[in-house]
Structures are given as C-alpha cells and as structure tokens.
Amino acid sequence: MAKAVESPAFERQGLSDDQLRWMLRNMYMQRTLDNRGFQLNRQGKIPFATGSEGHEGIHAGAALAFARGKDLLVPYYRDMGLCVGIGMDPLDVLLSMFARGADISGGRQFPNHYSNKSLGMMSISSIIAAHCPHAVGAAYAYKLRKQTDRAVLCTFGDGSTSEGEWHESVNFAAVQKLPIVFLCENNEWAISTPRDRQMAIKDVVQKADGYGIPGVIVDGSDPIAVYRVLKDALELARSGGGPTLVEAKCYRFLAHTTDDDDRTYRTKEEIERYRHLDPVPRFERVLIEQGIITAAGIEESKKEVLGVVNDVTDRAEALPYPPAEELYTNVYEGTHEPWL
Ligand SMILES: Cc1ncc(C[n+]2csc(CCOP(=O)(O)OP(=O)(O)O)c2C)c(N)n1
Numbered sequence: 566m567a568k569a570v571e572s573p574a575f576e577r578q579g580l581s582d583d584q585l586r587w588m589l590r591n592m593y594m595q596r597t598l599d600n601r602g603f604q605l606n607r608q609g610k611i612p613f614a615t616g617s618e619g620h621e622g623i624h625a626g627a628a629l630a631f632a633r634g635k636d637l638l639v640p641y642y643r644d645m646g647l648c649v650g651i652g653m654d655p656l657d658v659l660l661s662m663f664a665r666g667a668d669i670s671g672g673r674q675f676p677n678h679y680s681n682k683s684l685g686m687m688s689i690s691s692i693i694a695a696h697c698p699h700a701v702g703a704a705y706a707y708k709l710r711k712q713t714d715r716a717v718l719c720t721f722g723d724g725s726t727s728e729g730e731w732h733e734s735v736n737f738a739a740v741q742k743l744p745i746v747f748l749c750e751n752n753e754w755a756i757s758t759p760r761d762r763q764m765a766i767k768d769v770v771q772k773a774d775g776y777g778i779p780g781v782i783v784d785g786s787d788p789i790a791v792y793r794v795l796k797d798a799l800e801l802a803r804s805g806g807g808p809t810l811v812e813a814k815c816y817r818f819l820a821h822t823t824d825d826d827d828r829t830y831r832t833k834e835e836i837e838r839y840r841h842l843d844p845v846p847r848f849e850r851v852l853i854e855q856g857i858i859t860a861a862g863i864e865e866s867k868k869e870v871l872g873v874v875n876d877v878t879d880r881a882e883a884l885p886y887p888p889a890e891e892l893y894t895n896v897y898e899g900t901h902e903p904w905l
C-alpha cells in the first residue's frame with residue numbers, strides 16, 4: 566500500500582547547518598539559472614529554455630541523497646537543479662543553452678539535455694519515459710555484476726507515467742528486484758494536460774501497488790522531507806530490497822518551456838493558489854526560524870549565486886559555436902558522413 570509522508574515539524578535528518586544552507590543555495594542556483602534561460606531566450610540569444618521553478622525542493626533534497634561516485638542519475642529535462650546539485654558546473658548549463666563548441670555534446674544536443682559521464686549522469690531524452698528502460702537496464706547491469714552498493718535514480722513527470730515504456734520499466738524492475746528508485750515529480754501538468762485528464766486516480770503513487778513495490782508520497786516543496794524519503798529508498802535499493810516509487814508533489818510555476826504559452830490553458834488564479842507550495846520562501850522561513858541563516862545571510866547567498874550565473878553567462882556567450890566542418894564529428898561512427 567502507498568504510504569503518505571507528511572512534512573514533519575523541523576527535523577534535520579542528520580544534516581549539518583552547512584548542508585542545509587547548501588540546499589538553499591542550490592535552490593537559488595536553479596531559480597537564477599532558470600530565469601537566465603528565459604531572459605536569454607526573450608533577448609533572442611538562445612533558441613529554447615526549460616523552467617523548473619517549483620521543483621527546487623525536490624532537486625535539492627534528491628541531490629543530497631544521491632551517492633556521488635556510486636549511484637547513477639537518469640534525469641529528465643526538468644532536472645537542472647538536480648544535475649547542478651550532484652556537481653554539474655553551471656558553466657555547462659550555459660554552454661548547453663548557447664550551443665557552444667565547448668559544451669559536453671559539442672553543442673549538438675537539444676538545450677538543457679545534459680549528460681556527464683564522470684558524474685554518473687545519463688543523457689536526457691526529450692521523448693518522455695524513453696529513458697526509463699535505459700535506467701532499468703543500468704540497474705539490471707548492477708545486479709548482474711553484483712555491484713550491491715550502487716543504485717539508479719530515475720526521474721520523470723506525472724505525464725510520463727502514462728507511457729507504455731514507464732509501465733514496462735517499473736514492472737521489469739519490480740519482478741527483477743532491481744536497485745532503482747523511480748522519482749515522479751508531479752507538478753499537476755503535462756504541458757496543457759492537467760493531472761485529472763491524464764489519469765483516473767488521485768495519486769501517481771497508487772500505480773506502485775499494481776507492480777508490487779512500495780510507493781511513497783512526499784511534499785516536494787520540503788527538501789528535507791525529500792532527502793529523507795529518497796535516502797531511505799536509495800538505501801533499500803542498494804541493499805537488495807528492490808525498487809520504490811516516490812511521488813514528490815509540486816507545482817510548475819512557469820510555462821512548460823519558453824515555447825509554451827500557458828495562458829491558453831490555465832489561469833493566473835490557479836498559479837497563485839499553488840504559491841504556498843513555492844519551496845524557496847518556505848525553506849528560507851524554516852532556516853531563519855531555526856537560526857541556521859539570517860536575512861543578511863540570505864541576501865549574501867543570492868548575491869553570490871547571481872555573481873556566478875553572470876560570470877558563466879559571459880564566459881559561455883564569448884565562446885564560439887562548433888566549426889561547421891565538424892558538423893558530423895561524434896555524430897556517426899568513424900568518418901562516415903552521410904550527405905557528402
Ligand atoms: C513520447 C512523447 N510524447 C509526447 C511528447 C511531448 N511532450 C514533451 S514534454 C510532455 C509533457 C510531459 O509531462 P510530465 O511528464 O508531467 O513532465 P513535466 O514536463 O510536467 O515536468 C509532452 C507531452 C514527448 N516529448 N514524447
């Protein structure tokens with residue numbers, strides 16, 4: 566049965582003051598990078614950006630639960646804060662946005678579709694849920710190789726759980742008891758499709774029952790609660806206990822991407838109704854109440870983050886596109902150039 570986890574009264578879950586302030590900084594970093602993407606797009610400097618405003622609590626908590634150097638992250642396109650949280654350089658975010666030659670994919674990937682082998686981060690797929698079988702395949706490999714101290718963290722949105730590949734992946738992982746955690750970032754929308762047009766159940770986590778795995782709901786605007794739930798689920802996976810489906814409730818405050826006009830399918834009033842779920846002011850309040858940060862400390866942290874984002878924006882923008890003659894480099898195996 567799915568078990569609901571309430572956001573408890575403040576309980577630091579073994580996290581130090583520095584780790585708690587790190588979480589807040591990660592949330593500022595995500596929001597600042599998000600806004601930078603939208604600004605650069607509106608200035609005509611980059612073709613496309615995604616926004617993850619509202620998902621920051623999930624990303625900060627998940628990033629701390631992830632065991633760097635051991636676990637594998639198989640993220641989706643809305644996971645900028647999670648990718649930066651496990652160690653991706655913000656410069657790489659901007660290089661991807663600007664499609665510069667120095668980008669990890671050489672400027673060839675869709676913007677915001679990062680990968681980073683050294684951090685254990687698989688490439689992001691635009692095709693929703695297409696990455697779930699890949700994540701399960703990696704978890705299967707860990708099992709076959711008896712690498713018992715490693716787990717896979719696979720993330721996706723609520724809409725992705727309607728895809729056949731999602732169901733096949735969860736079923737296979739459950740039957741094989743694979744070391745994987747499925748993290749659904751339920752932001753109530755799949756572009757213009759609201760949750761109640763996507764599924765006839767209230768909670769995504771109910772789907773866990775159909776596959777015989779544990780399902781846990783967590784308040785995605787509380788990074789400490791997310792950390793606790795994911796830490797337990799990843800430990801269960803690493804120790805041979807099989808998969809867990811975690812549903813982190815949140816809300817998408819920005820349009821789906823810079824290409825989307827959300828005024829055509831939802832009202833401003835609805836967005837305001839969800840404002841109480843905004844993880845950033847909520848977590849600021851918690852840390853101030855607990856004496857872990859001061860109002861001045863908050864301003865300092867925001868300023869420092871803005872300085873980093875300004876710096877990486879300038880550096881990325883100043884770099885060149887990949888040279889035209891390298892169009893096919895690392896795209897096709899060997900020297901094969903299909904249209905020459
Ligand atoms: C297989 C497939 N169908 C449709 C699309 C178009 N599409 C891109 S994102 C998206 C919505 C996904 O919603 P959700 O999984 O809830 O993630 P969110 O964007 O809300 O974080 C859709 C339908 C796609 N990329 N791939």
Ligand SMILES: [Mg+2]
Pocket residue numbers: 722723724750751752753754755756
């Ligand atoms: Mg969604």
